[in-house]
Amino acid sequence: MKAIDLFSGAGGFTEGARQAGVEVCWAANHWPAAVACHSANHPEAVHACQDLEQADWRAVPAHDVLMASPACQGHSPARGKERPHHDALRSTAWAVVACAEYHRSPVVIVENVPAFTAWALYPAWCDAMFRLGYAVAPHLIDSADHGVPQHRERLFLICSLSKHPLELDLPRRAYVPARDIIEWDLHPWAEIDEPGRSAHTLRRIEAGRRAYGARFLAPYYGSGSGLTGRSIDRPIGTLTTRDRWAVIDGPRMRMLQVSEARKAMGFRADYKLPARKKEAMHLLGNAVCPPVAADLLAAIRAAA
Incomplete structure (x- = not known):
């Protein structure tokens, strides 16, 4: 064929x-x-x-x-x-x-x-x-x-x-959870509480902490899980052409990386x-x- x-x-x-x-x-x-x-x-x-x-x-x-x-x-x-x-x-x-x-x-x-x-x-x-x-x-x-x-x-x-x-x-x-694609130890992180972080972002992260604990995903731009974050025990939300998913790990965060998006x-x-x-x-x-x-x-x- x-x-x-x-x-x-x-x-x-x-x-x-x-x-x-x-x-x-x-x-x-x-x-x-x-x-x-x-x-x-x-x-x-x-x-x-x-x-x-x-x-x-x-x-x-x-x-x-x-x-x-x-x-x-x-x-x-x-x-x-x-x-x-x-x-x-x-x-x-x-x-x-x-x-x-x-x-x-x-x-x-x-x-x-x-x-x-x-x-x-x-x-x-x-x-x-x-x-x-x-x-x-x-x-x-x-x-x-x-x-x-x-x-x-x-x-x-x-x-x-x-x-x-x-x-x-x-x-x-069977569903594959987002935690299976996240490379926790391979990429640089930034402190969440660094100067200049927007109040809106901080509110999103705090809501995610209340819902999911220390590790979760949050859309950095746009809607969809925007108020609550997203559990890493379920598949990630839709990837778009814009780099929008953030990975939260306790006091630090970073954007989803290409190698992770490829797996997603x-x-x-x-x-x-x-x-x-x-x-x-x-x-x-x-x-x-x-x-x-x-x-x-x-x-x-x-x-x-």
């Missing part, structure tokens, strides 16, 4: 395909840093750095599975105020339709945030796929159910050239990422969790 990976990013879809025994023969992304990361980890694939809305699909090799993660920023509730560029981001989903129209890929898997279904053009997108002969089966999947130490709910649209939608028998794996996303320990933390965390925060992709592809193969 061969696959292609559109909007390939860090390569979570491709890494999951590798685990499932699926060969990814072609991958593309518009961001050079993402293409470099994907190439470093999957040199066997042919890579393209381009705007996929301008792609010549004749140059893409034949395949069995089209995997795609079009931009989510125009759909995500975390996007904040609606901005002009969100329309352009949402339109990237039409590249999937264009590729499917040319190749008639037997299976198309599209990953995005759950709010993708609230897009004004989502019914039109599904209708376009239907007119190409695809049955569309939405699956709302939490990565924690697949052994990833992170609660990360994402929409996966399983589109198949079949009369009826594919019925997938997905495994449900379900990537193998030797998976290569950019040297700059900002780029690495951005790629991880946008990625598909490889164990989820692997379980999906295995279930699709079983159902086919």
